[in-house]
Amino acid sequence: MNRLTRFLEEKFMPVAARVGEQRHLQAIRDGIVMTIPLVIIGSLFLILAYLPIPGYEFFMEGLFGGNWQTNLLYPVGATFDLLAIFVAFGIAYRLAERYKIDPLSTSAISIAGFLLVTPYKISFTPEGMDQVFDVAGIPLALTGSKGMFVAIIVAIVSTEIYRLFVKKNIVIKMPDGVPPAVAKSFASLIPGFAVVLTLWLIRLLLQVTPFGDMHNIVGEILGKPLSLLGGSLIGAIIAVIIAQMLWVSGIHGQALVWGIMSPVWLSLVDENRLAYSAGNEIPNVVNTQFMDIFYSVGGSGTTLGLALLLFFRSQSKQMKQLGKLAIGPGLFNINEPIIFGMPMIMNPIMMIPFILVPVVVVTVSYFAMDLGIVAKTAGIMVPWTTPAPIGGFLATGGKISGAALQLFNVILSAALYYPFFKIWDNQKRKEEGNLDVVNESTGKSKTA
Known part of the structure; x- marks a missing residue:
């Protein structure tokens, strides 16, 4: 028992403390926490749409018409289906706060960067036909939970590029009499352009690869392995043991x-x-x-x-x-x-x-x-x-x-x-x- 206590004090606790203080991990944690109220709100409407009460569907249909369930699910789509966009905003905002740079401008640029690397194409096959058609639009699957890993990467990369330009003082400075909001907007112009340019080039490069876009390559390399581990009993047990060992430390x-x-x-x-x-x-x-x-x-x-x-x-x-x-x-x-x-x-x-x-x-x-x-x-x-x-x-x-x-x-x-x-x-x-x-x-x- 003394050996376990000594291990926790001398080996485990210092490493865990350093990991816990890592600013990117803190930003990911706090940025995702920002989305939780929205997801809970969406869940409340999901519960109302599928309450397991006998006769509930007939009651609601008589009260609100045949489309009552579709109407109740609108807030679900506005929360769950835009989860990656909220994450791109939240993580960039929290990371910018830690760097003491303008969080609002950084978050807006992060969202623009995320949308830039996301394919603007929806493929569908009309009923009764075999031909596949492509129309302009961003798939909701990629702006929801499926795009979350890309949102995290883009938020961190875009904020780091923004910080680099601010640190090197490569920004447009306005005269002292200019309102602060206007001055901040112009100050973000060059860093924002650098972020958009970098992510645009990444998108062009990925288009000529078998992956096609960032979502595919991140899903294959990062998303699938993490989902397999995190969604398994072994992954859950590992997470629990580490969490509990951190607590006792x-x-x-x-x-x-x-x-x-x-x-x-x-x-x-x-x-x-x-x-x-x-x-x-x-x-x-x-x-x-x-x-x-x-x-x-x-x-x-x-x-x-x-x-x-x-x-x-x-x-x-x-x-x-x-x-x-x-x-x-x-x-x-x-x-x-x-x-x-x-x-x-x-x-x-x-x-x-x-x-x-x-x-x-x-x-x-x-x-x-x-x-x-x-x-x-x-x-x-x-x-x-x-x-x-x-x-x-x-x-x-x-x-x-x-x-x-x-x-x-x-x-x-x-x-x-x-x-x-x-x-x-x-x-x-x-x-x-x-x-x-x-x-x-x-x-x-x-x-x-």
């Missing part, structure tokens, strides 16, 4: 790991959303909602079961008080009171279940969905603070099995935490007893 594990994996998991959410909307079989088990709703019951480490143990089963005064403080936030998947109050950080006893319990929960949840015992998540982005079992019910498209799995995970985590909880609780009670003896011998208050 004192670093916000989910913020770092989720920041890296979000582009993969969000794209898998959208694949599920499209399949669910079309009435097809849902393809993916692992995605953002799987990790947020079924792994994070009670917070990182699946700690709602532990919060219940602290509240109902603690014998020591300290742990009993912690249980009272932790149970409320834990119901909404916030567990900082447990992580810092127990604590979990560098705790030689509790760090073992804190790392292993989520691995068991993720594995059980994966096979429950993969084998068809529990419904897969339906591409509906439910806020991670949604209490169990409501979160599981909504994330699976209104399926009771999703709610049941969340409740089962709470019971399972409580059972797995229990032996370690008892050791820690007994240790704290013994410390309090020793303190009472010391206080009695000195004539001071017995209060621990």
Whole structure:
């Protein structure tokens, strides 16, 4: 155990801290976080369009007409189908903030760059014909989750080019009397031209290759391998272990790991959303909602079961008080009171279940969905603070099995935490007893 603690302190923690402070990863994480409210809003309309209530469709059709479902899905398209554009804006904005350059101009140029490398052609075959026709237009698939990796690359590249020109002072400077907004617009002219020129040349070069465009080459080289790994049970387990090890080292594990994996998991959410909307079989088990709703019951480490143990089963005064403080936030998947109050950080006893319990929960949840015992998540982005079992019910498209799995995970985590909880609780009670003896011998208050 001392060897593990020494490894975390001396080897793992310094590397993790450097990775967590890397500005590009921070910008990716924060830029994607900017899109979450929009995706949740779109998900609310998706839920309303497919509420699993008998007679609901006939009721809505009688109330709003035959096109009620199509009309309800407009906001879904305006959020999910433009996800890559929001990401291109958000990442460039956050990275520009860190470089202390004009974030608004940088973000606008990033969006222009993303649209520049995106094919402006839609191919379709009219019904009853064999001939394929091409019309002008950007495919929604490429402005949605499928184009997210390209959006990330373009946002970073365009911001770095912009920063280079600003750093070298290759900008148009206006006289002091010119309004700041106008001055900033002219200052972005040369850096913006350099960004557009660079990405335009890249597009022309890729057109003469077998790939054809940036979306194809990024999808083949980066997107497919990451999706295969990130969408697998092994990928989920690796992500969980790294996140938990970061937590016990004192670093916000989910913020770092989720920041890296979000582009993969969000794209898998959208694949599920499209399949669910079309009435097809849902393809993916692992995605953002799987990790947020079924792994994070009670917070990182699946700690709602532990919060219940602290509240109902603690014998020591300290742990009993912690249980009272932790149970409320834990119901909404916030567990900082447990992580810092127990604590979990560098705790030689509790760090073992804190790392292993989520691995068991993720594995059980994966096979429950993969084998068809529990419904897969339906591409509906439910806020991670949604209490169990409501979160599981909504994330699976209104399926009771999703709610049941969340409740089962709470019971399972409580059972797995229990032996370690008892050791820690007994240790704290013994410390309090020793303190009472010391206080009695000195004539001071017995209060621990």
